[in-house]
Amino acid sequence: MTIRVYNTLSRGKQEFTPREPGVVAMYVCGPTVYNHIHIGNARTFLTFDVIRRYLEYRGFAVRFVQNITDVDDKIIARANEEGRDAAAVAADYTLAFRQAMDALDIAPPTVQPKATETIPQMIDMVSRLVSGGHAYVVDGDVYFSVRSFPGYGKLSGRNVDELEVGARVDVDERKQDPLDFALWKAAKPGEPHWASPWGEGRPGWHLECSVMSEAELGITFDIHGGASDLIFPHHENEIAQSEAATGRPFVRYWLHGGLLQVNAEKMSKSLGNFMLLKDVLEHYPAPVVRLLMLQTHYRSPLDFSVDRLDEASRAYERLLTPLRNLEWAKRNRSVVAEIQAPAETESLVADAAAQTRDAFVEAMDDDFNTAGALAAVFDLVRTMNGFMERYGIGNNARYAGRLDGAADALRELLGVLGIDAGTRSGRGEYPPEVLEIARDLAGYVGTDTEAAVEALLSARAVARTERNWPAADAVRDGIAALGFAIEDTPSGSRVVYRSGS
Numbered sequence: 001m002t003i004r005v006y007n008t009l010s011r012g013k014q015e016f017t018p019r020e021p022g023v024v025a026m027y028v029c030g031p032t033v034y035n036h037i038h039i040g041n042a043r044t045f046l047t048f049d050v051i052r053r054y055l056e057y058r059g060f061a062v063r064f065v066q067n068i069t070d071v072d073d074k075i076i077a078r079a080n081e082e083g084r085d086a087a088a089v090a091a092d093y094t095l096a097f098r099q100a101m102d103a104l105d106i107a108p109p110t111v112q113p114k115a116t117e118t119i120p121q122m123i124d125m126v127s128r129l130v131s132g133g134h135a136y137v138v139d140g141d142v143y144f145s146v147r148s149f150p151g152y153g154k155l156s157g158r159n160v161d162e163l164e165v166g167a168r169v170d171v172d173e174r175k176q177d178p179l180d181f182a183l184w185k186a187a188k189p190g191e192p193h194w195a196s197p198w199g200e201g202r203p204g205w206h207l208e209c210s211v212m213s214e215a216e217l218g219i220t221f222d223i224h225g226g227a228s229d230l231i232f233p234h235h236e237n238e239i240a241q242s243e244a245a246t247g248r249p250f251v252r253y254w255l256h257g258g259l260l261q262v263n264a265e266k267m268s269k270s271l272g273n274f275m276l277l278k279d280v281l282e283h284y285p286a287p288v289v290r291l292l293m294l295q296t297h298y299r300s301p302l303d304f305s306v307d308r309l310d311e312a313s314r315a316y317e318r319l320l321t322p323l324r325n326l327e328w329a330k331r332n333r334s335v336v337a338e339i340q341a342p343a344e345t346e347s348l349v350a351d352a353a354a355q356t357r358d359a360f361v362e363a364m365d366d367d368f369n370t371a372g373a374l375a376a377v378f379d380l381v382r383t384m385n386g387f388m389e390r391y392g393i394g395n396n397a398r399y400a401g402r403l404d405g406a407a408d409a410l411r412e413l414l415g416v417l418g419i420d421a422g423t424r425s426g427r428g429e430y431p432p433e434v435l436e437i438a439r440d441l442a443g444y445v446g447t448d449t450e451a452a453v454e455a456l457l458s459a460r461a462v463a464r465t466e467r468n469w470p471a472a473d474a475v476r477d478g479i480a481a482l483g484f485a486i487e488d489t490p491s492g493s494r495v496v497y498r499s500g501s
């Protein structure tokens, strides 16, 4: 089986074969560090995190490079607003970006170069472009000459003459052509600057991706990713700079992620629907946010809303239910009675695990269809739940072992999607509201949601012994309000997620 990817450059799906067998060289445009990242940015970074994880799962060694744009007009503007140094603003938001990526369980890149640490290489590329006749100098600024590169427009499917009409509106008299863009900008007073053959200045934004990818991955690397709103002009300009400088193709596969809307509208501060990743993660655990986003194909537009986050929370609970039930069954191994389950059930569950792996790989091989892959995972969850119900696994540790292979497959595949399925971690297990209910009904004062549930169950057991039915019912109703139910078994009571899927 081979992986097929949609390549923006060829406008179709193509078989993916890296330039070097078994090794993938991949670059994704990183953030400009002038603010906290919003959930639209987060979706793009999540997309390429999952693509990278899947390529690794399929046995490739992935070298993943992502830049940090730490010198830029937006950073300088922010620094001026706050009366601070631009470098301090960039350092703060670089740290915030790394923390946000970590909070969303996004693996760090293999290399993460900063623009300000790559200045000599940038000057080198600009010099090569100037001496090759692809760039010219005006008053300390250096511009790329778009007309000097015949392939301009091939990624976005635009032609230079059409583009020219749009560009004439905002014409800079010093440029030879309205489409030409800055490679190097002469320093204005108070701005960060570095010495160059053209005077003190700083690099243009488009330049750094061309320079860093060449430095870290070489010429003609495998995958370049980013959001679809970067296709023009950013990625078009990257191609022009790199191919003009090297005379060789820049990238083999261009992958672009779809955009994100909030409540079916473009996210904007004026509409009041602007959501920062860090704020969302304060209320929803990372696996829930990942699950929501991965239910949509990465190239399609994604609608983000609090309702959808709540739906994803319930879906995440469903994913964990069989794992949680299985662990419970094993913990109670010594006290449960045995029930006979037919021998053929062993192969039934093993087959379901194998089929799920196949269906998962088939979906992901088709341009990283995470929605299809998740559908396969949910099928396995249903099979496991059905098996446990039919053979009373909740009460029968002996047959719980028959589900180990399926549980391993479930954890493994969720791991490929970066969805944490740790049932003992406490994260994502019971909602934080359980702490309040446990405090009111059981006098529990800690912060461990699992211990809170145990306290509630003990309080209910005591109430039942004392025939205090209102108190026992209050515990049951409190737990039901969180979407869970209490199940009474021969070996004691436990809390299960109520959905029967």
Ligand SMILES: [Zn+2]
Binding pocket: 028, 029, 030, 209, 234, 238
């Ligand atoms: Zn870029």
